[in-house]
Amino acid sequence: MNRQSAITASPLHVSVPHDSAIKQVAGRADYVDDLAEPEGTLHAYLGLSSRVHAEIVSIDLDAVRAAPGVVGVLTAADIPAENDISTVHKHDEPVFADRVVEHHGQAIFAVIALDREAARRAARLARIAYRDLPHLTDIAAARAAGGRLVTEPLKLERGDVEAGFAASTHRVAGSVTIGGQEHFYLESQVALAIPGEDDEITIQASTQHPTEIQVMVAQVLGIPHAAVTVNMRRMGGGFGGKETQGNLFACVAAVAARKYRRAVKLRPDRDDDFSITGKRHDFVVDYEVGYDDEGRIQAVAATYAARSGYSADLSGPVTDRALFHCDNAYWYPAVRVQSQPLKTNTVSNTAFRGFGGPQGIVAAERWIEDIAYALGKDPLEIRKANFYGTDSNNITPYHQVVEDNVIHRVIADLEESSEYQARRRAILDFNRTSRVLRKGIALVPVKFGISFTATWHNQAGALVHVYRDGSVHLSHGGTEMGQGLHIKVAQVLADAFGVPLDRVKITASNTGKVPNTSATAASSGTDLNAMAALDGANQIKARMSAHAARLHGVDPAGIVWQFGGIRVGDRLMHFDELATSCWMHRVQLSAAGFYMTPEIYWDRSTGRGRPFYYFAYGAACAEATIDTLTGEYQVDRADVLEDVGRSLNPAIDIGQVEGAFVQGMGWLTTEELWWDQKGQLRTHAPSTYKIPLASDVPRVFNVRLAEWSVNKKPAIGRSKAVGEPPLVLGYSVVEALSMAVASVADYRIAPRLDMPATPERVLFAVERLRRAATTP
């Protein structure tokens, strides 16, 4: 059957559904825990520390071993090679705690049993004796104790900060607290390790970073990377929580699989997953800002302290990215900022959508708000007074020139479509007469740097096969976590070959097919992997073209690839037909593609470079109502405009923006992580940790893409990354709440809501402002 005749148009830049959408809704999409288990699969469960910081005096696992169904236990002594899964800094993160535990919930041992329930129950029977050590759980405590860091801090500086302050007519100093966030991916961490011949081992894991799992398993088992194959079809969400945090589970399953020569699976319960795995870093940002009568910023000095947890993990690059976003979309004539990645006795914090960038942006928006309230102006006016210019005032604190600034157009577009000015006036009127309910509105911009800041991560590979029936097999180095990476790359390949989308077979990510991959992170999954896939396709097309030209005796320059087939002289060859012919004539139909992002470089020691290939922009306007008697609130409306360049798939991109906005809103409003005095996380289940529900989505929610935008850089299809930047737009909700609160003191006092701005915090702020307004 000829499937191509019906195809007339490319599926690129078209809203085609996610390749897994139907399967996911119907429950037919496979996750690791759904895969058929090999005969004799064993199940592991972790035994965790019940102390926050302590020496381990003794470990008695006799009762665990004697429990029904238990096959054996593993401790640090059972690690064949290195008891180390630290990603950046060597030896600060063991698989199993050895002599000391550094946070509540740290893994000390594993039980291996015939079934998961037996392993889970037996894990509770351990008798561990501890000698408690002093502990530091939060930023304040860590600073008070001298501020030990988990990694080298970063400093960015540009301009003369002292002179900037001296020349400022106004100054504001403050401190803003920004909470952490649990990833709450729907699918918890999980790994299945299957031993093979000799030293070979295959891992099925829910991970954003198959290569990292491969490297860690090899390190822990003491085998070459080549002996480990990691396979990953899809995650039920990652959000950064599976960039490094899957290492522990995969390594424990691998050690057990090696020891018992059986397949071993490990999947923690939700609340154990909460306790064991790292979260978004909470920050305290101390700042001083100088500005003039118009609200134009002259100088900024700030310190970004972050709760890193007990080990470095990604805290270095996360706190770096916070500094890279200290400017958001604003020009600072003089700026000096530094990071403080503090060591604490808590789980090691990690990547989370935005990777520190959101925390940096939120702090910048805080001082914009301070300036606005001090001058009695609309924060949007202060924003406009401070935006980067297009030809001048366009150098970032890290000395990269902003060459693609579209923030003015984004803001103007959204200000008009959301009817911001009229609604703001109506809200001011409403607040004048409403006694209990108060409203607020805010319009907030975002500029977000795209590329991994560690330059070497910005590379990708792909393996493209064309089979002799003309079907296309696609594998690339990226992973699917729901964001729509695979469908976008498939669209690019279908477009390149001129074949229908369903001729491109999406396959699992596999370290045996594409080696040395980067994490699917930094929103660069499509930018990197689609380019690599396109490179592979172009290699194959060149060989197919040369063959077609030879076959029909035409000039290779006369070969035109189009939808419906390949024009060879005056003939139209179907892709399938040409593929078969290539095979018959022994033309290679397979290629390994590669891509590296051009132009970028970064020198951390001098704080100068061009770390980002380009910037993604966006803006949101949120309106909220608070109840001044209870602090409860609701988001009445949100209008979002996101610059994704020329969208590869508008439906997917809009989904990303909607999800990111709601996730960002949850982070900054209702999601609260709370550790008790003993360093135990007490909000470790949906009962106490409140993520947004469907009913919390803004009542009116208008999400648009800036159709006028085209990436100035030749990124894939002139699109822009979309995964992380819109998360920060959730901040517009906080500022709307803030305005509603400010109304009780006639907008004369900046409410300075810390985040998450829970109903409790909103209520306290209302009371604080009321008191302040009535005290002369």
Ligand code: MTE
């Ligand atoms: N969207 C869904 N549905 N699930 C996820 O886990 N992760 C986000 C974002 N969007 C995520 C998501 C994060 S943290 C990143 S870095 C990007 O997707 C990664 O994918 P991309 O680079 O292909 O955009």
Ligand code: HPA
């Ligand atoms: N972003 C996201 N993930 C990362 C980065 C980054 O800049 N660097 C290392 N992992």
Ligand code: MOS
């Ligand atoms: Mo996303 S935090 O870069 O995985």
